[in-house]
Amino acid sequence: NAGVTQTPKFRVLKTGQSMTLLCAQDMNHEYMYWYRQDPGMGLRLIHYSVGEGTTAKGEVPDGYNVSRLKKQNFLLGLESAAPSQTSVYFCASSIYRPDGRSGMPQHFGDGTRLSIL
Amino acid sequence: KNQVEQSPQSLIILEGKNCTLQCNYTVSPFSNLRWYKQDTGRGPVSLTIMTFSENTKSNGRYTATLDADTKQSSLHITASQLSDSASYICVVSVDSWGKLQFGAGTQVVVTP
Numbered sequence: 136n137a138g139v140t141q142t143p144k145f146r147v148l149k150t151g152q153s154m155t156l157l158c159a160q161d162m163n164h165e166y167m168y169w170y171r172q173d174p175g176m177g178l179r180l181i182h183y184s185v186g187e188g189t190t191a192k193g194e195v196p197d198g199y200n201v202s203r204l205k206k207q208n209f210l211l212g213l214e215s216a217a218p219s220q221t222s223v224y225f226c227a228s229s230i231y232r233p234d235g236r237s238g239m240p241q242h243f244g245d246g247t248r249l250s251i252l
Numbered sequence: 253k254n255q256v257e258q259s260p261q262s263l264i265i266l267e268g269k270n271c272t273l274q275c276n277y278t279v280s281p282f283s284n285l286r287w288y289k290q291d292t293g294r295g296p297v298s299l300t301i302m303t304f305s306e307n308t309k310s311n312g313r314y315t316a317t318l319d320a321d322t323k324q325s326s327l328h329i330t331a332s333q334l335s336d337s338a339s340y341i342c343v344v345s346v347d348s349w350g351k352l353q354f355g356a357g358t359q360v361v362v363t364p
Binding site: 139170175176177178179180183193194225227239240241242243244245246 | 256286293294295296297298301341343351352353354355356357
């Protein structure tokens, strides 16, 4: 019962470097999401996907790109890292969209802690 | 300004005591309100989900209430345990698609 697995768990980058965060879920969920969590703020949605091959922008998409080539994987890319992207990144998945009629929860991974110097 | 405000920001309680956390939201309309528990270094885990027509929902020692008229919710923890030490996050579904607005959380510390 792995659920949602994020790799890596920790990473330190230098400004301008690029990297990809990987999210994998084994629950056959259609919907996947990337959030960032900063001190004193709620989680903010970066990008999301409503199915394999689809992606959409969330609340704070600038500086990030995503891909969903396989249903179980959702990748978050930073092309040119900036100190403002220092954060904890969470991936989540859900079987349905999170509106009232489904009432189904999102399942979160344990996060990737990213520091950009 | 965040559309979901939580109070207090943090609190310390003795093991075995009860506590109540507050959530006020300005999102309108909304379809559901959730409470999540986030342990240090872990991802959030769902505790309760309530639609706008529900006014209470329980999950073990956790009881959430919702007043859609005043746009307030509370999470009551009964007979707290050390394992209840965590951040508790209030989340509101903000639109017809259901994108979620997260509060900043209330940090609860349970001491022996």
